Each structure stands twice: as structure tokens, then as C-alpha cells.
Amino acid sequence: MSEDSGLWLLLAGPAGAAGLYWALYRYYRNTDKSHAVEHETAVEAQPVTGSDHKFDEVKGTRESRISDDNLRAYRKRVKRIRDDTAAR
Amino acid sequence: MSSADIPSSTPGRPATGPGSPQDVPPSPGRFAIDPATLPEPIRDELQAPDPAAINTSADELKDGLNRCPKCGATDIRHKPGSDLLICLYCRNEWHGKRVEEEFGLGVGIDQLKGTVIASGARDIAADAATLMSFKCTGCGAEVTINTESAMTARCHWCRHVFGVNEQVANGAVPDAVLPFHIKKDDAVARIRQFVGKRRMFALKAFKQQFIPENVISVYLPYMIVDGNTSVSVAGKAEIETRRYTRGSGKDKTTYYDADVYQVERHVDFTVDDLPLESSTVRGNLDTRANTNNIINTILPFDTKNAVKWNASYLIGVSSEKRDQDVEHLRPRLEDQLLSIARAQVESSMGRYDRGVRCEQERLSVHGTRWVSMYLPVWLYSYHQPGRNGGMLHYIAVNGRTGKPWAACRCSSGSSCWQRSPSAASSKALPSGSWEPPHE
Ligand SMILES: [Zn+2]
Numbered sequence: 001m002s003e004d005s006g007l008w009l010l011l012a013g014p015a016g017a018a019g020l021y022w023a024l025y026r027y028y029r030n031t032d033k034s035h036a037v038e039h040e041t042a043v044e045a046q047p048v049t050g051s052d053h054k055f056d057e058v059k060g061t062r063e064s065r066i067s068d069d070n071l072r073a074y075r076k077r078v079k080r081i082r083d084d085t086a087a088r
Numbered sequence: 089m090s091s092a093d094i095p096s097s098t099p100g101r102p103a104t105g106p107g108s109p110q111d112v113p114p115s116p117g118r119f120a121i122d123p124a125t126l127p128e129p130i131r132d133e134l135q136a137p138d139p140a141a142i143n144t145s146a147d148e149l150k151d152g153l154n155r156c157p158k159c160g161a162t163d164i165r166h167k168p169g170s171d172l173l174i175c176l177y178c179r180n181e182w183h184g185k186r187v188e189e190e191f192g193l194g195v196g197i198d199q200l201k202g203t204v205i206a207s208g209a210r211d212i213a214a215d216a217a218t219l220m221s222f223k224c225t226g227c228g229a230e231v232t233i234n235t236e237s238a239m240t241a242r243c244h245w246c247r248h249v250f251g252v253n254e255q256v257a258n259g260a261v262p263d264a265v266l267p268f269h270i271k272k273d274d275a276v277a278r279i280r281q282f283v284g285k286r287r288m289f290a291l292k293a294f295k296q297q298f299i300p301e302n303v304i305s306v307y308l309p310y311m312i313v314d315g316n317t318s319v320s321v322a323g324k325a326e327i328e329t330r331r332y333t334r335g336s337g338k339d340k341t342t343y344y345d346a347d348v349y350q351v352e353r354h355v356d357f358t359v360d361d362l363p364l365e366s367s368t369v370r371g372n373l374d375t376r377a378n379t380n381n382i383i384n385t386i387l388p389f390d391t392k393n394a395v396k397w398n399a400s401y402l403i404g405v406s407s408e409k410r411d412q413d414v415e416h417l418r419p420r421l422e423d424q425l426l427s428i429a430r431a432q433v434e435s436s437m438g439r440y441d442r443g444v445r446c447e448q449e450r451l452s453v454h455g456t457r458w459v460s461m462y463l464p465v466w467l468y469s470y471h472q473p474g475r476n477g478g479m480l481h482y483i484a485v486n487g488r489t490g491k492p493w494a495a496c497r498c499s500s501g502s503s504c505w506q507r508s509p510s511a512a513s514s515k516a517l518p519s520g521s522w523e524p525p526h527e
Pocket residue numbers: 156157158159160161175176177178179180
């Protein structure tokens with residue numbers, strides 16, 4: 001943030017000002033911050049194992065990415081498969 | 089309560105609801121159904137080692153007096169900026185025992201089975217009193233300490249210093265404490281700097297009325313968890329095989345062909361010293377409901393350097409009591425373990441240039457170890473007068489690393505998010521809540 005942010009705010013007009021206001025508001029309050037548990041925890045992991053099976057082809061889609069790409073959304077929970085004890 | 093106290097079969101018990109096999113199993117040693125009738129994984133959990141396997145209480149401190157090992161005086165203080173204790177009478181200095189070595193906390197995480205709970209992390213007894221009394225061995229007077237907010241007191245007759253060093257059932261006394269390293273002057277400087285960097289949004293009044301004396305030190309309660317776990321993730325992933333355009337000029341459109349894969353990943357891992365807030369208020373990370381999640385954002389702390397509980401570290405420092413037990417925190421732990429696992433498998437998916445959609449995840453927690461710990465925080469709050477009781481602003485500083493963080497909260501208890509951004513667009517900035525930009 002620079003000293004002329006206030007001037008920018010005026011030049012941006014009402015709509016732009018709201019967006020900028022909100023960005024700065026978040027910056028000040030750090031509302032979107034939390035501890036980066038995924039990268040700041042001491043983790044010792046065994047090598048990742050797994051499988052990859054091609055099962056389909058997509059032809060002529062206009063989408064440049066897979067739908068609902070969430071690989072990097074670590075905290076977005078997906079369907080949880082419980083260990084099949086029926087109790088958990 | 090052991091299973092022997094309860095009839096081994098419970099006819100008529102509904103198949104669902106609390107206590108049924110459909111319910112999440114309670115912690116080991118608290119089950120009301122004969123383990124032999126239950127599925128194997130539950131039986132394993134029931135028969136896992138008892139909690140409180142590590143006794144962290146300090147017998148030598150039970151009378152509330154922490155004596156200097158050299159001269160026996162009780163006027164013991166924490167030496168600021170260090171992990172040392174110092175005797176104010178003979179100036180002898182000594183280091184608290186690190187819990188890491190004392191209780192073997194860093195080792196054997198990959199062998200953890202079941203739930204191991206250090207004695208200071210046991211369940212809080214609901215009916216336990218918060219006032220603790222000590223009979224002064226110097227003069228016979230009664231000295232009372234309110235464990236809601238204080239851990240030490242001084243006998244006003246003979247000046248013996250008492251600390252709550254015995255682990256009491258009310259959950260106030262943790263296993264370990266991480267002493268303050270950041271001194272008050274340093275904390276004040278960091279708060280000034282933090283506000284200075286956010287000059288546009290810092291309140292003028294805040295800057296003018298900043299009172300360094302009101303920066304206070306407080307110990308906040310955490311559970312520090314080691315875990316041994318496995319996670320599997322399954323989903324779909326795509327690799328681009330062809331890219332082409334049709335049409336020309338304005339109607340030109342890009343099309344893609346792709347191979348679709350079913351992918352699965354599995355990772356076994358251990359985590360060492362994962363911190364979880366063990367106070368309900370402080371641990372609520374939902375920013376819509378709680379704009380006051382101060383302590384999560386100033387993580388991490390160097391918890392490896394925590395020392396065995398000794399109330400002398402808390403003289404002059406207030407503290408907040410833990411109100412969450414291990415079972416309350418288990419869902420948060422599981423959520424974080426899943427997040428960590430997703431980060432771990434990411435790099436094995438690099439070939440999928442059109443991305444990966446995770447659809448299912450499975451978590452098996454083989455074993456966990458829980459230690460209750462006080463972590464050091466410098467805190468400054470500023471009340472801004474205004475409508476609806478005004479607003480409270482907080483700035484917190486990590487007492488070990490100096491990492492600062494700020495928050496605000498409407499005094500009426502409502503979230504700041506309820507002041508909608510549309511209010512900002514109508515007048516550029518909402519009056520009465522923030523200082524307009526004037527740089
Ligand atoms: Zn001494």
C-alpha cells in the first residue's frame with residue numbers, strides 16, 4: 001500500500017472504491033488469514049502411492065480446465081469416506 | 089468409569105443416537121457397551137492404552153511453593169527474554185525442563201496407537217471450583233488463587249509467592265508453558281509498526297491514544313497434538329490432448345480434447361506439534377461469526393522449547409482457561425490432517441495439466457498424543473466509541489516470534505461483516521467505522 005492510495009480511491013469512482021476499500025479492509029484486519037497449517041506443521045510423510053486409470057475422453061469442450069478443480073483448495077472438504085465400521 | 093460398572097448387554101437400546109454403535113465412539117475407557125459385541129476397529133480403540141499415560145504433574149511443587157534449588161527462597165521469576173527462572177533472593181538462574189525431553193514427546197510418533205493424553209490435557213471436570221486455596225507454610229495464612237485468570241498470588245503477610253502447580257480437575261493447569269521471549273518494549277514497537285504500515289486504515293484516534301502501558305501479556309491455552317495417520321484421496325483428473333480453434337475473427341472459439349483419469353492417492357504421515365486452540369472463543373475460525381480469531385493467525389510458535397509447567401513463569405501474566413477437551417477438538421484435528429494430506433499429494437498430480445477434482449477422501453487416525461500448553465501473547469485492545477456500542481480493535485503479537493496481527497469486533501457482539509460493503513459504495517467509506525483516507 002502506498003501513500004497515494006487515497007487518491008486512487010477517489011479516481012476509482014464509487015464502485016471501484018468499494019472494491020479497493022474491501023481489499024484494504026481485509027489487509028488491515030487480516031480476515032482472510034489463518035495459520036498455514038499445511039505448510040508450517042512438521043510432517044514426515046511416506047512416499048505417496050496411488051493409481052491412475054484412463055477411463056474416458058473429452059472431445060471438443062470449450063472449458064480450458066476440468067470442472068471444480070480443487071487440488072489446491074486443501075481446506076475444501078469433499079465427500080468423506082468413513083472407515084467401514086458404520087460407527088464413525 | 090470402566091465398562092465393568094455397566095451391564096455388558098443393553099437390551100432395548102436404540103440402534104441410533106447417543107451410545108449406539110451409530111454414534112462416534114467416546115474416548116477409551118468410557119464405553120457403555122461390551123467391547124466384544126462391537127466391530128473390530130471400535131474394539132481396538134476401546135482397548136487402546138488408557139489416556140493420561142503421561143503424568144506431567146510436578147510432585148515437588150504441590151504445596152504451591154516453587155523454591156530456588158540453591159537457597160530455598162520462593163521469590164522466583166521468569167527472566168524476561170529467556171526461558172530461565174531467576175531467584176530474586178540469591179540471583180541463581182536455572183532453566184525449566186523442556187517437556188520435549190522430559191516426556192519424550194518428539195519421539196515415536198509413527199508408533200502412536202490410540203489416544204495418549206498427558207495429564208494436563210485430561211477432560212475438564214465440570215463441577216471443579218476455580219478458586220484454589222493454599223495454606224502458607226511461612227505464616228499459616230490462607231492464600232486464594234482464582235484459576236480463571238491467574239495462576240499465582242503472593243501471601244500478603246510474609247510475601248511467599250504461591251503458584252498453582254498441582255494439576256487440578258478444572259483443567260486450568262496445562263502440562264507445559266512456553267515462556268515469553270518478546271519483551272514489552274519490543275511488543276509495543278511491533279504494534280506501532282504494524283499500525284504504521286496500515287496507516288490509511290488505522291484510526292487516527294487509535295494512533296493518538298495508543299497507550300503502551302495497556303499492552304498486556306497473556307497466556308492462551310492450546311492443545312499440542314502429535315499424530316500418526318493415513319489419508320486416501322480419489323477423484324478425476326484431465327490431461328489436454330489437443331487444442332484447436334474453429335471459426336474466424338469474432339467467432340473464433342478454442343476447443344479442447346482431453347483424457348480423463350480416475351486417480352487415487354494414499355499417504356501415510358506423522359505430524360509433530362500441531363497446535364489447536366483449546367478455548368472455544370479463541371478457536372472459532374469462522375470469520376463471519378468471529379472476527380476475533382486472533383491467536384490462530386499469530387501461529388506458529390516454537391513449541392519444541394516449551395518447559396514443564398511451573399507457575400513461576402506466570403507471575404504478572406494473566407491467563408485464559410482451557411474449556412475444550414480432546415474429544416471436542418478431534419473434528420478440528422481431523423479437518424487439519426485432511427488438509428495437510430491434500431497438500432502432500434499435490435505434487436504427485438503434476439501431469440494433469442487440466443487440473444484435478446478431488447471427490448472423496450478417507451482418513452484413518454492410528455494414534456494421537458495430546459499435550460496441554462500455554463502460549464505467550466501480547467495483546468492490545470482499543471475501544472472506539474460509536475453507534476451500537478462502537479467497535480473493539482485488537483492487536484496481538486506472538487510472544488516468541490513477534491509476529492503481529494490485528495482484528496476488530498463490534499462491541500454489540502455482532503460481526504463487522506454485517507457492515508455490508510454496499511454501505512461503503514454509497515459514501516465511499518462508512519462514516520463512524522473507519523477513518524477516511526486522508527494521506
Ligand atoms: Zn535462591
